[in-house]
Amino acid sequence: MSVARMLTGDRPTGRLHLGHLVGSIANRVRLHHRYESFFIIADLHMLTTKNTREDIERVADNAREMVTDVLAAGVEPQRATFYLQSAVPEVGDLNTLLQNLVTVPRLERVPSLKEMARDAGKEEMPYGLLGYPVLQAADILCVKGQVVPVGRDNAAHVEVTREIARRFNHLYGEVFPVPELISSPTPTLVGTDGRGKMSKSRGNAIALADSPAEVRRKVRGMYTDPNRVRADVPGSVAGNPVFAYHDLFNADQAEVAELKRRYQAGQVGDVEVKEKLATALNRYLDPIRERRARYEADPGLVDQLIVEGTERTRAQVRQTLLEVRRAMGLTSAYSRIRRRAERSRARPVAPA
Structure with a gap:
């Protein structure tokens, strides 16, 4: 490979949100010019927590939305290979071979798995969820990925991949190649409710595709300083999600600094702070x-990108x-058996 390869992606469980953007997508936009x-x-991977017939029937639509979100965020289609995991069955074969190179206690130490099970309402961890990092290793290694841009919650998964490789x-x-984690x-973006990271399943997310009115509605309902009952009461900026969002997304940092000063002095209400954040x-x-509108105006483009990318990826995975x-000797084992069978069939049968 002359150009290093990058592997990244998401589960098709709905539209992507600001947490995805700051956690990984912005990194992908920055890096995809440098890597294949x-x-x-x-x-x-979605099946580990969402596996009803209804969940599966939504995969195609969710996949289109997800790819459109990534393109809208700034990834250029000619520089990206999008593919549907389940349409590359050879990944499952590789997963089977790799799963014997890691132990159950090692997987049980991956901190995010229990959190994923809890968020999905699972009282006990499914076998597939425990093996999530192994399948993720198969995803990365099947295309010989050399770099993996991830959010902090997936860093432990990639470390398992490095160990398996x-x-x-x-x-x-x-x-x-032993992949490098980028x-x-x-850090993880807190949700609008102030109760943990932004998540589609928790209903505390601002989607990249939300309309201006929807963004304003969600910002108005954001969690803020619970001890502040009136605008003239000094408020806390530290740990306040509204100001965390201002720091990340408000390009006018002079305005942010002034809002913080007034908020801590009890000279501005939450309504004004949130209104400026929504803007x-x-x-x-x-x-x-x-960008989303441009891609949506070209019917069939996203479907074509997924199909072409899946076919290209499958060819690469078959080779891997x-x-x-x-390398494991599995092909030679069967070849020896087959040659002996062929010699046996060719040998003349002795008369009775």
Whole structure:
């Protein structure tokens, strides 16, 4: 490979939001000019927490929305390979081979898995969720990904991939690059309710595709300083989601500094602070909305990108899987059996 490869993506469970943007998508936009970029639509990973017939029937529409969101955020279609995970069945074969290179206690130490189960309302962890990092390793290694831009909640998953790649190479020979993790410079974005990270399942997210009116509605309902009962009561800026969003998304930092000063002095109400945040957020999202409108005006473009990318990815994965099987000796084992069977069939049968 002359150009290093990047693998990243999301589960098709709905529209992407500001948490995705600051946690990973902005990083992808910055990096996809530097690397050959594969973007996975991880519908098999979705099944670990969402696996009803209704969930699966929504995959196609959610995949289109997700790809459109990524393009609207600034990823250029000619520089990206989008593919549907379940349409590359060879990834499952690789997952089967890799799952023997990691132990159950090691997977149980991945901190985000229990959180994912809890968010999905699972009292007990499904087998597939425990193996989520192994399938993610198969995703990364099947295209020989060398860099993986992720949010902090997925960093432990990528470390499992690195361990599996090193273990495989030690046992069977150098097949896989050990991928490098590229973390987002921005910490996890708190949700609008102030209760943990922004999440579609928690209903505390501002979607990249939200209209200006919808953004204003959500900002008006945002959690703020609970001890502040009136505008003339000094408020706290630290840990206040409204000001955390101002710091990240308001380009007018002089305005932010003045709002903080007045808020801490009890000279400005939450209504004004939130109104200015809504204005700043909509200004931030306007270029994303404009790009989304351009892509939506080209019917079939996103579907074509997914189909072409899936076919290209499947060809690459077949080649990787062949290399893996050869390195492990699996192809030679069957070849020896087949040759003996052919010699046996060719041998003349002795008369009775």
